[in-house]
Amino acid sequence: MAQLPVSSKPARSRTLILSLVAATIIWLFNELNKDGYTLRVPYPVKISYNDSLYISIHPLPRSANAIIKGSGWTLLRKSIAFTVPPVTYVIENPLATNSINTSALAAAMNEQVKDVDITHVELDKNRVDFEERVVKTSILKVDSLGLNLFPKFVVSSLINLRPNKVTFEGPASLVNDIADTLIVKVPAKKIRGNYDEELPIRYPQSPLLKTSAERVFVSFEVAEFLGTPPPPPQPKEQEPVKKATTKKASKGKKKK
Structure with a gap:
């Protein structure tokens, strides 16, 4: 039996490999030309509403997972680079809305992307x-009764605050709970000299709350009281109340 030359075996192997590669490519091209393939892609989303009148309590979604359907070639391109501008989802009445309609969101995406089906x-x-x-303005006031002064020292000037009021903006549930007057406490002890410090304004902390100022400058003058303070006025003794007397009108005699 005649044997093939040894040099012809590698040639046959290369031919077989090339045939398999060519068949695979042809099959792949035929498959990619077909429709009905699906792919999950992240899709940017922008929630639009009147943010001058309303505020979102929780972070709004910035993207959604979209299931797209199309031909193999189209989905192959989308899987490599899927870049689209954010789709806008409009909320007309925020106070009456508690969820996002995913069907309406998919319809908005289909209006934007024409070569695939969401x-x-x-x-x-x-x-x-x-x-x-809601926007609200509160007045700032120093707790003057709580000032801790050195003995025999008194406040000898007006207590100045800069600013003397602060404006808050945020959701109604937070802003409406803030008092109309905010008390500023001076933490210094045994004050015996003129005071001029920057102090924090205490209010409910929240990332949803905006404020016109977070700190306030408090200043006032202090002087030593050298004289003896006058004694407190003594209450006057009340005089006994005299009983009121009434005169009875004398009755005239009847004429005969």
């Missing part, structure tokens, strides 16, 4: 919570 949209959290945006 079949489904998934959100990590589709719950939303809005409140009315």
